[in-house]
Amino acid sequence: AVDTLLSRGIPVGNQSVLLAGINDTPERLKKLLEGLVKMRVRPYYLYQAQTVEGTAHLRVPIEKGLDLMRSLRGNTTGFAIPQYVLDTPSGKIPLSPNHLLGREDNDVVLLDLKKKAWREINPLSDYVSPHPLGPLEV
Known part of the structure; x- marks a missing residue:
C-alpha cells in the first residue's frame, strides 16, 4: 500500500504513540523510526499517550519521552526524528528537550x-x- 501511494506521488507520513513496553527504549524507537525511513515513510509525530481510562500501564512519563528524543539526536538521521507532541483540546503541544x-x-x-x-x-x-x-x- 505504501509503495502504491508513493508511486503516485503521494507523500506518506507516520503518526505513532509512545507506549510503555512497545517503543519506549532508545533501541526500539530508533529501529522503528529508521525502518519507516527505509520504507520512505516520514516519521512525523510521536504522540505522548493521553490519560484514558484503562491505559495507565501503557503511558510513559513525559521526562522519559524527552530522554528518548534526546537519545535520537546525533544517533540517527534527522529524517528519522519525529515531532514529540502532546495532543490537547487546544491543539498539539510540542514536547522537546x-x-x-x-x-x-x-x-x-x-x-x-x-x-x-x-x-x-x-x-x-x-x-x-x-x-x-x-x-x-x-
Whole structure:
C-alpha cells in the first residue's frame, strides 16, 4: 500500500504513540523510526499517550519521552526524528528537550546531548527577541 501511494506521488507520513513496553527504549524507537525511513515513510509525530481510562500501564512519563528524543539526536538521521507532541483540546503541544538554558553577557549557555552545559559566544546582531531570556540561574 505504501509503495502504491508513493508511486503516485503521494507523500506518506507516520503518526505513532509512545507506549510503555512497545517503543519506549532508545533501541526500539530508533529501529522503528529508521525502518519507516527505509520504507520512505516520514516519521512525523510521536504522540505522548493521553490519560484514558484503562491505559495507565501503557503511558510513559513525559521526562522519559524527552530522554528518548534526546537519545535520537546525533544517533540517527534527522529524517528519522519525529515531532514529540502532546495532543490537547487546544491543539498539539510540542514536547522537546530545551537546549537553550540562558544568556550570560554576550554568550548563550546551551545543554548538549550529554546534558552538560556548553557556553557559546553569540553572534552580535540587532535582533531583539520578543521573548528575551533572563539571566542564567544554575
